[in-house]
Amino acid sequence: MGRSPFGADMNEASEAEEAGVLIMLGVTVFGLLFANLSGFAHVWAAADILPLQTATPGVLDNLAWWLGQTFVSWTFNILLLVLFGSALALRHQGDGARGLGWMCLVGLVLAYLFWHGELLTVLAIAGMIAVPMQALSPATRWMTLTGLIGGTFLILLAGAGITALLPDTMGLADLLGLDPVRIAAIEAAHQSGFWARLPGNMAIALQFHLVELFFLGGGVLGLVLLGMELVERRFWGGDWPLMPLVFSAAAALGIGLPLNGWSALNAINAGFAPSQAWGGIAAHAVGAALTASGYAVLVVLAIRYRIAEPVQLFLIRAGHVWLSIHVGQIVFLTLIFSGVPGIALYGQLGPASLFALGLVLAGLQAGAVWAIDRWLRVGPVEWLLDGLACRHFARLRRD
Template sequence: MAQPKSDRFASIDTLRGLAVLGILMMNVQAFAMVFAAYTWPPAHMDLTGANETVWLIGNVFFHMKFITIFSALFGAGIILMLGEDKTANLGVHYRRMAWLLVIGLVHAWVFWFGDILVPYAIMGMLVVLARRMKPMGLTIMGSIFIVIAGLLMWLNFYFMQYMPPEQLQQWMTPTPEMVAETEQVYRESFMARLPANASLTAIAEIAQITGFAPRLAGVMFLGMALYKWGFLTLRWSFAAYLGTAVVMLGIGLPVTWWAAHHHLETGFAVDQMWIGETINYFTSLMIAFGYAALIMLVCKLGFLNLLLKPLAAVGRMAFTNYLTHTLVMTFIFVGTPGLGLFGTVERVGQFQIVVAVWIAQLIISPLWLSWFRFGPMEWVWRSLTYWKLQPMLKRKGSEAPPPTPA
């Protein structure tokens, strides 16, 4: 059976590492607080002073930015693994996506409703069919999908203000009694909160597949285009990367900052939510592109590569590190056998936990890869895909392992 290609790009690994770490900054809220607090921050715990500042930083610099980068790299990874040859073995790709789907379903229904692997696997089965398109065609198609998803999101937030009060409380503005009930369930034990997690998983997966999936697909198409244009492989000039970063961040960050302050100034009024969310939906694309250009710029400098190696190692183990986030956060916030701190750690404390995880993964990932060719879950996924145990231990002088398509 054919094995995957062995080409690696340090620039892509580094960008992937940044993305998987950045995603945790937003995901931690969905582990530590009630579901509604992710979208409507006043739903749970304090939102003043330093906690407000943490929310503001998260919303402006992280919200939807790093998942966008991760999605683009997933699309680029499909071409990197398969190439553009029409004779490529698509069976291997579909097996890879099928196992990703299985792992994602277990992750979502047993551990955490916020799983993103399931829609990634489903979209990965579809976007692969466009891998031979020209970059401009991929860009146009991706933009159409993104606009469609943006329209669906806008409609959702705009008409939320017309929901019956009972329905709005259920999904957006829970009462203190509802919050207390959720806290009790999550603090009790891992098993006790499974029904609640299952309920949220069903809702989340339906919403992802029907509403968010077009954006995922659209960004994957853009990632394919960026790979073909050489953006992700350092083929652009220093000036081009610098100009892209200045323009994208120079426009995206101030506009997103205004949108975040609009949320704060209106007290997160439900009838005003659509304004900030719609702005962030589109500016997040600009900011993600700007972040990516900055990373490419730093990689192109060359002399900073040593400093980027830990980040690249995190990227090579992105699958393992992403799932490790769930294990660590579940242990911290869910009850027995965990610590059961759900609803007790405010946003400042959540940020401190995230930084601790970042530091740990930046240390552990390169140490692990100094001995092994793959991260643990990368090895499992690859072995399942090829129906053969992949060589795990690193041999002296051996080639770099094949790339990860995520």
């Protein structure tokens, strides 16, 4: 009987393929830290809208926001979806449905009690659908995932196109209902402590889940299926020919990063006017997907040529406990931004300050990976979900 996708026992692939997935998961869990910081620190729409993070951004704020939009925003969310599919494909089928059900429950608890932006719920639901689809023929799987990803991209384009029809006189406050008075009220609620904001957070979490399932769910499922197909074709182990990998990385990053950077600059130059947002949204959607694929190929090339092996070994450890680290991010960031009345940081930090905080938190996260690897046999969340799925809890601490 294989283990669930939450832990490290992924039995049906070569060691190289497993190592590739774990290393990329380790990279992704650090990228998600920076990608999600503004989602914890400000109102829900602020991650991609600079004026909602600070009313008077300075040069460093503009630079930090641009760097985030160019190198991490959306990109690591895409990578997480693909890698989750790869992790599913690397294990034997067995107790997966029950394990994914428990993961869905953990995601719901995190969303409704801590942070509405969690991805575990939609990941678990997509996994429940994707696992049986492995029985389909390869051609059917590829046509399905292509249609799902392409269809979701068209939905994004349609949504972006609607903004082009808005009058130039309509501002962000009119479109989002987040005028300064409303933002101040939200910030005050978060700064007053965790429980004071709970009902509002639950309402926002419900909205996010509806959007994720009904508008973006097809794309999520398509990316999970893509991750499974990459394992089937031995992508993560570096078995593909060298030159196609090199050229694909150069093309993906050479197109994706400029698209992301242009999208951010276009938003700044347009003053974040909703009527001018459609081109930037479309460019960012394409750019983030290309950037994610470029990052993945770079990691595969690094594995193939054993570049920075000590770093790779550390990232393997991080990949083993990615779920515990990700859940820990959600709980810890909720506490520091809105958990303690009087000292909560919600709405207090601009992009430059958030970037600096992210560097500190990345160091703390690295320490957490080291501590878990030293004293525990598996990450605590992986241990909990595996125990619930198998109805047996193994020893957590090392001897």
